[in-house]
Amino acid sequence: MNAVSELTPVLSEEEIRKRVTDLAQRISADYRDESLVMIGVLKGAFVFLADLVRQMTIPVEVDFIRASSYGKADTSSGKVSFSDDTGTDLEGKHVLLVEDILDTGRTIERLIKRFKAYNPRSVGVCVCVDKPERRENDFKADYVCFLVEKGFLVGYGLDYAEKYRHLPAIYALKNSTSEEAK
Ligand code: 5GP
Ligand code: MG
Numbered sequence: 001m002n003a004v005s006e007l008t009p010v011l012s013e014e015e016i017r018k019r020v021t022d023l024a025q026r027i028s029a030d031y032r033d034e035s036l037v038m039i040g041v042l043k044g045a046f047v048f049l050a051d052l053v054r055q056m057t058i059p060v061e062v063d064f065i066r067a068s069s070y071g072k073a074d075t076s077s078g079k080v081s082f083s084d085d086t087g088t089d090l091e092g093k094h095v096l097l098v099e100d101i102l103d104t105g106r107t108i109e110r111l112i113k114r115f116k117a118y119n120p121r122s123v124g125v126c127v128c129v130d131k132p133e134r135r136e137n138d139f140k141a142d143y144v145c146f147l148v149e150k151g152f153l154v155g156y157g158l159d160y161a162e163k164y165r166h167l168p169a170i171y172a173l174k175n176s177t178s179e180e181a182k
Contacts, residue, residue, distance in 0.1 A: 007164075007171035010153060011146060016169065019145045020048070024055030027096065027126065027143060032058055035093040037120075039086060041111065042066040043165070044100030047157035048128040048145070052098065063088045067107050080107045082114065090118040096142075100158055102127040105139040129153060129170070146170075 027036075040049035042064050053062055066083035095115050099108060108125055115123045126143035133150050154160050155167030164171070 006174050007154065007167075008151075008174055009169060010148060010151065010172050011156075011170040013168045016051075016145075016156060020051045021055045023126070023143055023145055024052050025057065027052075028057040031060075031094055031096075034121075035061075036096060037061040037063060037088055037090060037093050038096050038098055038126075039088075039115070040064045041097060041099045041107070042083075044157050044159070045098050045128065047165070048100060049098045052126070061088060061093075065111070067111065080110050082111070090115065090120045093120050094122045094124065095120040096124045096126055099125065099127045099141075101129045101131060101153065102139070102141055102144075103131050103134055105135050105137045108139060108141075109137060128156070 036058065038049065038053060038060050040046060040062070043066065046064075049062070049064075053060060063086040065086055068081050095118075097108065097111055097115065099111075102108060102125075108127075112123050112125070124142040126145075127141045128145045130141060130144045130147050131150065131153075132147070151172035152160065153170055154164035154173055155170045157165055158170070159165045160173055
């Protein structure tokens, strides 16, 4: 079967490009004249961060941290593990965590706590997709590119069992077992 036939389009390349550009302009304005370090949460945010930084109109530093909470399933394991710390000196700088998806909110809650320990001036959060349906806390991201009510999303860096990350647009997986998680 053609892999793309399992997918329902949710956000087109054009929509993504437009929103990412708008968001980069807002972030650039909010942090002008400040030291900003944008930290991509791997693997899912690698495409989003790459697009975002290229539309920024202020200089930024870039680093990454790797978080895994899903393993190979499309329902959260409930556990989040992180790679070693980034090598960047964050003291006195503004940190903006760049995440692919905000779902239950567990990953970001743990990341914020972790990054606050480095005494940055602030820790902000920018997400490509906010999926509020399954949120377990009252966390609100500072910057949200898209709000999507439900579905298991793939493409634009997002995977299902390491597939689909390369697709330039965002799709919902049809017949996904994420139905069980709702
Ligand atoms: P949270 O800790 O907020 O529940 O989980 C966030 C992480 O789960 C995201 O960074 C992402 O890696 C993964 N995730 C949540 N929803 C989806 C989805 O619809 N598609 C994909 N590919 N990953 C998701
Ligand atoms: Mg992620």
